[in-house]
Amino acid sequence: MPVSDLTVSIPFYEKLGMKLAFQNESLAFLWIIEGESWLGLWESDRVEVPYHPSIRHVAFRIDPESLETVKAWLDERNIKVRTAFKMTPAEQPLVLPNFPHAHAAIYFDDPDGNSLELIAFLETDPTASFQMMSFADWSEEKRMQGSQHTE
Structure with a gap:
């Protein structure tokens, strides 16, 4: 880059x-x-x-367990999350419904404006369809679905 x-x-x-x-x-x-x-x-x-962002964009894979703390981890390093897909930094990480697997991502730039992403692949039902949403909303939906199955 x-x-x-x-x-x-x-x-x-x-x-x-x-x-x-x-x-x-x-x-x-x-x-x-x-x-x-x-x-x-x-x-x-x-x-x-x-430049087109596709030629100056790198995604680094992280563990899904890191999604709860990744924003604080970036903040500790004085790295600012940026708006992506019209989702504000406050709404990130966000979950994107890429077929056949969804993934969660958080976006930021390096000092030269190169686009960087931390990405985590999520366990999802490949037949389920959903819209892009914040990871917090996705986690709440998963929790609610889990509680419906235990009743």
């Missing part, structure tokens, strides 16, 4: 739990999962060039 200043971007990604694997004067690689996957950052003066 293009970045304007490695000395700003490397610490940002380290706050997300990544570990620096390699760096030279204009390039850095950080482990996403050590030994498996990494993120490449290229320092460039072309960061401000208009």
